[in-house]
Amino acid sequence: MASIFDYLTWRGDLDFNQSPPNPVDYAIFSQISYLPFDGIVPGPGEKEGISLYLALNALMKKLENNKHAKKPVFMFREDPDFITALASSNRFKNCHLIGYVNHINAERQIQFSAVCVNTGDDSFSVIFRGTDLSFVGWKEDFNMAFSEIIPSQIEAVKYLENMATMVKGTLRISGHSKGGNLAVFSASRCSKNIQMRITDIYSYDAPGFHRKVFDSEGYSSIRDKIHSYIPQTSIVGMVLEQGCDYTVIRSSETGLMQHSLFSWDVTHNDMIHVDDVSVGSRFVDKTLKEWLGSLDNDQREKFIEAIYAILSKSEVKSINELESSWLISVGRIMKSLGDIDASTRRLILNTIAELFRSAGRNIDTLFNRKTSD
Numbered sequence: 001m002a003s004i005f006d007y008l009t010w011r012g013d014l015d016f017n018q019s020p021p022n023p024v025d026y027a028i029f030s031q032i033s034y035l036p037f038d039g040i041v042p043g044p045g046e047k048e049g050i051s052l053y054l055a056l057n058a059l060m061k062k063l064e065n066n067k068h069a070k071k072p073v074f075m076f077r078e079d080p081d082f083i084t085a086l087a088s089s090n091r092f093k094n095c096h097l098i099g100y101v102n103h104i105n106a107e108r109q110i111q112f113s114a115v116c117v118n119t120g121d122d123s124f125s126v127i128f129r130g131t132d133l134s135f136v137g138w139k140e141d142f143n144m145a146f147s148e149i150i151p152s153q154i155e156a157v158k159y160l161e162n163m164a165t166m167v168k169g170t171l172r173i174s175g176h177s178k179g180g181n182l183a184v185f186s187a188s189r190c191s192k193n194i195q196m197r198i199t200d201i202y203s204y205d206a207p208g209f210h211r212k213v214f215d216s217e218g219y220s221s222i223r224d225k226i227h228s229y230i231p232q233t234s235i236v237g238m239v240l241e242q243g244c245d246y247t248v249i250r251s252s253e254t255g256l257m258q259h260s261l262f263s264w265d266v267t268h269n270d271m272i273h274v275d276d277v278s279v280g281s282r283f284v285d286k287t288l289k290e291w292l293g294s295l296d297n298d299q300r301e302k303f304i305e306a307i308y309a310i311l312s313k314s315e316v317k318s319i320n321e322l323e324s325s326w327l328i329s330v331g332r333i334m335k336s337l338g339d340i341d342a343s344t345r346r347l348i349l350n351t352i353a354e355l356f357r358s359a360g361r362n363i364d365t366l367f368n369r370k371t372s373d
Contacts, residue, residue: 180206214243
């Protein structure tokens with residue numbers, strides 16, 4: 001089974017004029033968007049960009065230099081090897097990056113990051129980052145359960161509109177996880193002139209939308225340009241409604257680990273397709289949709305706010321902190337749970353109980369052997 005690392009070796013010597021962009025390239029661009037280019041790649045107000053090669057070298061120097069300096073925080077354990085592979089690939093290292101933005105605001109409950117890529121083939125690519133390691137980012141994702149529009153989606157439309165005025169040629173938009181959601185949403189809400197310039201929208205295991213979004217005229221205008229991909233045991237990509245067909249991709253991992261693009265199996269110019277999602281994915285899909293359907297928007301919001309309040313009081317700031325000192329973090333979370341009022345505790349327990357009841361009602365899905373995990 002081959003991964004995007006193998007692809008970087010196979011196609012590393014061919015630029016985008018010699019071999020046009022394909023779905024694997026945009027999976028790689030989506031993965032690049034997670035790299036912490038703060039202070040390295042110019043922001044949206046600057047016309048001059050920087051080559052990916054120079055940006056990667058600057059990032060590696062941050063890792064190697066000054067032991068007392070603040071180190072870049074990576075989302076994925078494969079990122080250091082990914083940086084090395086990209087820096088050796090003529091196909092990618094000669095691309096230029098502009099318009100990098102990384103904005104986190106706990107008060108507004110927004111985590112938004114994006115970058116533009118010039119591939120040198122008369123097109124520009126707008127890449128939206130998915131959820132980072134901050135609890136703010138995860139909170140914003142969960143807000144999709146009760147909010148038709150979240151702050152990052154509004155920022156994504158503004159970003160696309162702004163960057164489209166700065167660059168010429170056709171546009172391609174991409175993103176993984178929440179980034180894929182932002183890619184589709186921004187394309188559906190931007191002006192008609194920009195929509196006409198968009199040729200492709202790549203969405204990788206992204207959560208869906210409320211029906212009002214894909215029932216809109218703007219969504220109808222770009223529906224046929226959307227390429228949506230999910231892994232066999234997709235969980236994130238099955239949340240809410242998609243509004244378009246998706247392609248299922250084989251993964252070398254199991255369960256939630258399939259969400260990582262590093263686990264997806266690829267060929268020389270595509271990803272390896274399978275017929276359908278696994279029974280586990282169908283079980284999660286049915287359970288979550290039934291569970292959410294049993295709660296009105298007010299109940300969803302109160303539940304999510306209660307969970308976030310517990311995490312906020314625990315002073316655990318990120319997924320990284322939770323993993324690196326889990327015993328201390330769990331202790332803080334348990335203490336915070338004891339500090340909440342009785343009605344909030346009852347709300348949390350009742351909502352979780354309903355989730356288990358939904359799971360019980362859909363347990364027969366796991367015994368339908370149409371596909372295997």
